[in-house]
Amino acid sequence: MSVADNLNTVLQQIRDAESKANRPADSVQLLAVSKRHSAEKIIEAYQAGQHVFAENYLQEALYKIQQLQEYDIEWHFIGSIQSNKTRKIAENFAWVHSVSRFKIAERLSQQRPSDLADLNICIEVNIDAESSKSGVMPDELLPLAIQIAQLPHIKLRGLMVIPKFYETHEEQLAAFQRAANLLDDLNQHGLQLDTLSMGMSADFPAAIAAGSTMVRIGTAIFGARK
């Protein structure tokens, strides 16, 4: 299967999951996760109509952004963030999904170039409280979100989660619903958040059933990573 065929299959599966959940068509956006895949593969997806891509590793991402300058691509950063990398992230991306500390958000805010639109931010939540995973713990989310929402030059949009590997649709759904509840809770505290970044190749139908607005899909589009 070509990248274009895979992309069309995934888009159809997203539309099916939307309609099954009685959600409007196109309420879920597809982020194509291109980490560890070449610029050529990104061009294949681009020519098939996909213009939003997500990367995890900054050096690799900057190299591809440079190579693909002539294309009208919206870049999202979804990898772990060290404080000495925030400037390049603030300068080169439209969205960052993996913010889990105030200090990182503050640096992104200070370093966002003033000629660019506000940087869109999601807070990564460690939804299953796994010691191996990054993200803020659910019970520490509210004060962090309130603090981040006040920073200039960045716009807090919502939450990103990567649940544990669950076998069944029901278990996946339950984890994603906990994330959706956290977002509702923040909005009840006066924040105005519209984004749930959740769902990957193995679990995106359940994420959409729980209210995901952005699915991050790599393998199902580009194949296995090297």
Ligand SMILES: *Cc1c(COP(=O)(O)O)cnc(C)c1O
């Ligand atoms: C790699 C990655 C994805 C994509 O995962 P696939 O299983 O290849 O679809 C999504 N989100 C994050 C944060 C990732 O690191």
